[in-house]
Amino acid sequence: MNICVLVLEGVFDTGLATVLDAFTTANELAALRAVAAPPFRVTLVGMRAQVTSAQGFGIPVLASAACPAPELVIVPALGYKMPEPLGAALARPDVADACVALRRWAAGGARIAAACIGTFVLAESALLDGHEATTTWWLTPFFRQRYPGVRLDTSRMVVSSGQFLTAGAALSHLDMALWLIRQSSPELASLVARYLVVDSRPSQSAYIITDHLAHADPLVERFDRWVRANLDKRFSLELAAGDLSTSKRTLARRLHDVLGKTPVAYVQDLRIESAVHLLKTSSTSVERIAGMVGYADGVTLRTLLRRRLGKGIRELRAT
Structure with missing residues (x-):
């Protein structure tokens, strides 16, 4: 499966690393345990030539043209936790360019997944209008005010609606990755969860x-x-x-x-x-x-x- 990970300036380090580690682990375990599952080929792309993470690390990215027809696009979180700085980040030119790219990929048939603050970027593209979605629980009021057309349900950890998948708060990046791996092979997803010692968490309610x-x-x-x-x-x-x-x-x-x-x-x-x-x-x-x-x-x-x-x-x- 060809996966494009959209890495924007200020990307949340843990979220990006979690997604990459989950798919790398899936590929390794599929080979080790002879699980019949297609390999996950991951490409990091950005809207600018240089991207720095929220913790100040440089992230090597390719131009979005390097992913002309992905099967799956993943939008990790940005490293902003409160409404005011997040609102400023969503107004950036690179986010506007990312929204254009997301609409193009969606029109080409790609499934698009976003976790935590990444759900705001996906919602900013208007692709979530009319769809069910979840987001990080503590930003629920801000999300509702900004995107009234989205049918939000933040009690759930992962929500699939049409070709879009959204996941809740910060560490839901792993829940999202396991959900996506499960679509290719439930056996492989179970193995990855066991090796990473991850319990299933279907709901955010207990954490709100x-x-x-x-x-x-x-x-x-x-x-x-x-x-x-x-x-x-x-x-x-x-x-x-x-x-x-x-x-x-x-x-x-x-x-x-x-x-x-x-x-x-x-x-x-x-x-x-x-x-x-x-x-x-x-x-x-x-x-x-x-x-x-x-x-x-x-x-x-x-x-x-x-x-x-x-x-x-x-x-x-x-x-």
């Missing part, structure tokens, strides 16, 4: 720090604080809106725009998050914890926890 996302918007942040202060009580959207001096409609719209969730779904996520934390860090009974997070009894809490676990298992089997 909910209050970090809430801080992206003043009203959502106030709602987050209000919910946490009233977690043991029956939730009322009308009461929440009144206490926050806003309307139910405005509150619901803001939560959807920033987090992609309804108020009820957000409250349930906080309840489950708090319950899991208490179960892990205290000896309090399930019955008592249920009351502390707003559920009538332990049976309800156990059912919700099983559903959450079951969803993770189903996502794992689908990858």
Whole structure:
């Protein structure tokens, strides 16, 4: 398989190295274990003659013309973690040129995969409009505001939609690479995961720090604080809106725009998050914890926890 890795200025060192190591390991193991899988031929290309990584290392790249008809294009992350510097990076001329190249490769039938901040570069090309995608969890509000046409689901680690593949936060580069290797040979992907000692992680949900996302918007942040202060009580959207001096409609719209969730779904996520934390860090009974997070009894809490676990298992089997 001919793979073109698009390396832009300030590329995230770990992400690029992870992708290259995964495919190199796959080629080595295929030969060592006689696995019937086509070799992965990887070419690094850039939009400029010289590319420096986020850590200051020079990356040898070829011009994009060196990859005229790739079967797969991979966009590793850029080394920017916060909205303001990322926004400035996305406005660079080399990123605009990369978007043109991505559209050309997509028109030629190439599958395009991006991980972490690389998903912003792919979304910038408008190729993700109308498609499902994921991105790094802590930049969810910024992504939603910048690319409203993308159907974002950041609970998932890897999302395949049409000819596009997106992966979540920084180390999801490996999840993405294993997914791509699995399309050629499930046996080989399993071997690579074993040799690299990697567990399957179908969801980002366990890693998301909910209050970090809430801080992206003043009203959502106030709602987050209000919910946490009233977690043991029956939730009322009308009461929440009144206490926050806003309307139910405005509150619901803001939560959807920033987090992609309804108020009820957000409250349930906080309840489950708090319950899991208490179960892990205290000896309090399930019955008592249920009351502390707003559920009538332990049976309800156990059912919700099983559903959450079951969803993770189903996502794992689908990858």
